[in-house]
Amino acid sequence: MKTIVKIALALVVLTATVQAGRAAIKHYAFVDAVQEAMLFAGSQTEDQLADHVLALASEHEIPLQPGDVAVRREAYLVAVTGTYRETVELIPGVYSRPWDFSIDTSTRLLEDTRPRGPSTPRRR
Numbered sequence: 001m002k003t004i005v006k007i008a009l010a011l012v013v014l015t016a017t018v019q020a021g022r023a024a025i026k027h028y029a030f031v032d033a034v035q036e037a038m039l040f041a042g043s044q045t046e047d048q049l050a051d052h053v054l055a056l057a058s059e060h061e062i063p064l065q066p067g068d069v070a071v072r073r074e075a076y077l078v079a080v081t082g083t084y085r086e087t088v089e090l091i092p093g094v095y096s097r098p099w100d101f102s103i104d105t106s107t108r109l110l111e112d113t114r115p116r117g118p119s120t121p122r123r124r
Contacts, residue, residue, distance in 0.1 A: 016090040023088040027101045030060040038078040038107040043115045046071045053080060053103075062086070069103065073114050079106040 033056050041049055049071040057064035062084060069082035082103040089096040 012091060015092075016095075019088060019090050019092070023086065023099065026060065026062070030056065030062050031103055031105055033060065034080055034103065035105045035107055038080060038105070039109075041073075041078050041107075041109070041113060043113050045115050046073055049073075049078065049080075053082075057084075075112045075114065076109050077106060078109065080104075 034053055037052055037056060038049070044052070050066070050069055053069050053071065054064060054066060056062075057069075063086055064082065064084045068084055069080065072079045072081075080103055083100060084103075085098050085100050087096050087098050
């Protein structure tokens with residue numbers, strides 16, 4: 001009887017670990033996609049980049065709302081910050097827990113690609 005209880009407990013712990021790992025992998029895949037998208041930001045505005053991040057969140061099934069993400073552009077840098085909460089079912093159908101995930105990535109660019117007005121020249 002002890003062996004059955006130990007096996008059942010081990011299965012519960014293993015299931016919870018796998019479910020938490022799946023949630024973490026999903027989050028890191030999303031953050032990686034955001035960072036890759038910022039590498040090719042070009043001359044898009046901060047609002048356009050934020051919309052792109054929200055589109056990526058939708059593709060990765062991340063519950064990110066427009067007010068939860070901020071994009072900042074500087075010379076040679078694009079930074080994305082944000083947070084979202086997702087409910088992770090550690091033991092499906094039995095126990096779930098809300099987890100807060102954060103997005104904090106910055107990408108260095110080789111040239112200043114910030115949008116400029118027609119009269120402002122780019123420095124090289």
